[in-house]
Amino acid sequence: MYLIRCNQGKLYTGITTDVERRFAEHTGNDKKGAKCLRGKAPLTLVMKKKIGSKRAALRIESRVKKLSKVRKEMFVEGKIKIREL
Template identity: 65%
Template sequence: MNNWFLYLIRCKNGSLYTGITIDVERRFEEHERNDKKGSKYLRGKAPLKLVLKKRVGDKSSALKVEAKVKKLPKIKKELLVDGKIKMREIKKEI
């Protein structure tokens, strides 16, 4: 299955949360509801805004890309959100 997505959510404090899923809209709603299915990191950081959604392939690829993006400094994540760094550049480094 090649329908895994990497997504980034901006919190009210400007921080960026990185995650992967096969259903970005559902996952974002879980985060917004602030229930047990949402990320603990995002609790109390609303309003949330989905700022990036990119298809990254199968689950294995998604996990690798997520780990790589999580390690990026915030400035590079911002460049990714702005489209100044392409996802293929990040996948190429894995």
């Protein structure tokens, strides 16, 4: 799982098996990156966490996406742990 901050301070959450490759796709000019991140450069990878299975990663990603902006920031800062979600 990973979180990317765009130029407006918005946080994007995603999952992948290769964070560096996926981040390069988001920042590249090809059409492999997320549509919602296009035109929002510069992008910054602010967090990456290894999650055991795809099922667990999808569950945690869903929980993170439902957090408020303040709680997401606390998660990025390490004030909220994955097990607390």
